[in-house]
Structure formats: structure tokens, C-alpha cells
Amino acid sequence: MLDFLNQRRTIRKYSNEPIPNQLMTELLQAAAQSSNTGNMQAYSVVVTSNVDIKNQLAPAHFNQPMVKAAPAVLTFCADFNRFSQWCQLRNASPGYDNFQSFMASAIDALIFAQTFAVAAESQGLGICYLGTTTYNAGEIIDALQLPKLVVPVTTITVGYPDETPKLTDRLPLEAVVHYEMYHDYSPKDIDNLYAEKENSDFYKNFVAENNKETLAQVFTDVRYSRKNNEFFSDRFINVLQQQGFM
Amino acid sequence: MLDFLNQRRTIRKYSNEPIPNQLMTELLQAAAQSSNTGNMQAYSVVVTSNVDIKNQLAPAHFNQPMVKAAPAVLTFCADFNRFSQWCQLRNASPGYDNFQSFMASAIDALIFAQTFAVAAESQGLGICYLGTTTYNAGEIIDALQLPKLVVPVTTITVGYPDETPKLTDRLPLEAVVHYEMYHDYSPKDIDNLYAEKENSDFYKNFVAENNKETLAQVFTDVRYSRKNNEFFSDRFINVLQQQGFM
Secondary structure: HHHHHOOOOOOEEOOOOOOOOHHHHHHHHHHHHOOOHHHHEOOOOOOOOHHHHHHHHHHHHOOOHHHHHHHHEEEEEEEOOOHHHHHOOOOOOOOOOOOOHHHHHHHOOOOOHHHHHHHHHHOEEEEEHHHHHOOOOHHHHHHOOOOOOEEEEEEEEEEEEOOOOOOOOOOOOOOEEEEEEEEEEEOOHHHHHHHHHHHHHHHHHHHOOOOOOHHHHHHHHHHHHHHHHHHHHHHHHHHHHOOOOO | HHHHHOOOOOOOOOOOOOHHHHHHHHHHHHHHHEEEEEEEEEEEEEEEEEEEHHHHHHHOOOOHHHHOOEEEEEEEEEEOHHHHHHHOOOOOOHHHHHHHHHHHHHHHHHHHHHHHHHHHHHHHOEEEEHHHHHHHHHHHHHHHHOOOEEEEEEEEEEEEEEOOOOOOOOOHHHHHHEOOOOOOOOOHEEEEEEEHHHHHHHHHHHHHHHOOOOOHHHHHHHHHHHHHHHHHHHHHHHHHHHHOOO
């Protein structure tokens, strides 16, 4: 199992082979047994295979080709709608239209999503997470007709792999693990932790292709800029307000 | 693998057997290979075994006994501190002190956490998630000395199981899965989806023990009340501001 987790790769190209309905059901069932807050299961997933609806979702994901090409697009949502409706029908007054409830349900949705991802990969499928989900949540809400107290937090495209990409590099484990309490980094620590990445031919080419001086500049100036992060922050906060979570 | 995921149970009682350091490293390494945003790995985990520090963490988790009793307490954090420091040392101007960056790093932390959970369970360990992490994030920040741009989003206690609890019930899969787009629930749908849960002896006793009329009231009046949710919403938003994410 650990070997399998260590060898996984994100898959962005899928064959035409469809995912059997029975398999999809089994994967979702296995994922639903993972942990959740107070067994409220305050999440939902929308499984989209219909071409027209995938076409509506695509612009929200900046037309990344996986959305139209994957046999299934799974949109995982923080969802206090179902639970709140149940409360109202049972003479109970739900109080889940607030930020703490959003956090709890977003956590539930992400634990469910990642268990689904591991389950799918264990059965020979390939997956790709789409971080664009929180950028353009409003457009996804429109495309999938998500009601109040439902907010998409991540998306996974799924299909049988039609590529075998290289294993993606990771920072040394010391970069992300702290023992007992947090130990902040010295400049020398940072140099050591990023040395292998910065010295690799792959990233040297990546910096050159982007016409930047350092790899960090590719992130700050091109991929995840302050301007974009602030723009999408405002948009996502507006979505939380519109959906009743703030 | 699917059978294994379907049979998992949350474990709250642990034997005295310690977790070998080598195994902990292998589990964290396997978890680090899971997906993350732009390969920034904007997360960190604090692995706490020291009795004094676990004692400091315990009140933040409302003294749930797992915190002191588990051989290891893992606090998973949204973390743009390390990445931002790297940017500053590389002539790049980081722009990650905003809500969108918090969401991206919280998603990374949760995907990492759940892969760790599955990996740990696959090696015979038992885990329990602590939802109290976002309630009392400020106290956890103090206990673990988390710097700016680091916010705890979930905690997992880990150890070898000293109990074999029953499998926890879940709603029928139709409750959480929507095909193509979201289909909102009719009152009849809600009745059907919650019937098995509401008719079980376990939950009937649970309602009686709590002196409530309905199961939903146990949630709204006792376990997750509006008053508490709103109180903890304000606290968590303050923590996001204090740590520089809002």
C-alpha cells in the first residue's frame, strides 16, 4: 500500500474507456466510510459525465482540457443543505449558515474526495485535482445548480490513464514535518530544502521558458500572483456570502 | 483495497505500543506524494509525542482523552510560511497573505492528512480526526508556536488500536451523490434517506439519553448549536486575520 501511494502520479490524459457505473458506485461507497464531522456527512459530490454539462463546467476551470476529455468530472462540495432541510423537517432549528460550519463541511468534503482519489487509483484509474474550483466557484454553482449552503471546494477529473508521466518531485520530508512543535526556518534551512529542486535541469528549463531569474519568481509573477490571489479571494468570499455561509 | 476502506473504523483507544519512528517517516513520505496545489506543498504537519506538549494541546481539544493517550498527535496546517520565506530569499515577492491562499493551503493540508490516515490504517494503526482544531486554533498556535501564515486545519491522533468498535453507519449513497447536476431534496426524499438512521435502536437510545424529541434536535441543540457555531466562526476568522490570511 505504501509503495502504491509512493508511486502515484497525477493523470491528465485519459483513454476512451468509460468507467463502469458499478465501479464508480463502489469507489464512492468506499470513500463515504472515511471520517466526517459528527457523522453529519456534510458534503456532497456531483458526478458529471454529460458532454453539455462538462462543456458548461470547462470555462470555470479555465478550459483545462481534462474537464471535457475525462469520462467523469467529480465536483466535491461543502454541503449543509441536506442536513439543514432534515433539521427543519424534524422540529429542530439548524444553525449552519456560518463560517465554522463551512470549514467543517469543507473538511468533510476534502477527506471524502481524497479517499475517493486513493480508491480510484487503486483500481487502475487516474485522477487530477482542479484547484480552479475555488477560483470560479460561482460559475460552477450556476452550471451544477447548487443551492444555498452548498459550495464546491475541489474537483477531480477521472478516467483510465492514457499517459505514464514521470513521478513528480517533492521537497525533502523535513521541509513539511516538524517534531513536537513548529521550528521556523533559517535562510540556510531554506537553501538546503530547495537546493535539489532549484538545481534540477527540469526546473532550470522551466525558469528559462518563463523568462524569470528564479524559480520562485515563476510562482509569484506568473502562476500564483498577488493580484490574482487577491482577486479570487474576494470572489470566493462573495460566494460564501451568497451561498449563506458568511 | 476497497474492502479495506469499507471496513475502516475510527479508533479512540490506543495500546501502549509506540509507533516506530521509521514507520512514521514512511507514512508521512507516502502522504507527501499525494496531490497538492502547483507542487508548492503549502502545508506542514507537527508530530507531537512529548507528554508536556500533548498536555498543552489537550485543552484546545476540550480534553478529549485521545490527545493525551495517543502515542502521536498530528496537527496538519495550512502553511504559506516556508514558501513565502523561500520567495523572499529568491528576489520574488510573495502574495499569499489572503483568503484564496488560505483555501489552497488548507486543501493541500487536508489531502495530505487523509492520505496519511489511509496509509496509517493500512499498516494496522488506528486514527481519530479532531474537529476541535478549527474551534480552538488560537490555542493550538500558541502550544505549537506556529508562525504567521500557518493555521492548523485538522488534527489526527494515531496509535495501535486497543478497541474494535462497530462499523459506523452512513446514509445511503444517494444522500451524498448527485449525477450530472445537483438535484435538491423533497421532504419525501429526506424522509427516505434518514429513515434507517432514525429507526435504529442505537439512535433512538441516543435521542432518549439526550432528552430530545428528534435526532436532529440532538445536533442543533446539543452537539452543533447555532450559538457555538457562531462563536467559533468569529474565533476562527480572528485567527485567520491574526495569522495573516485575511
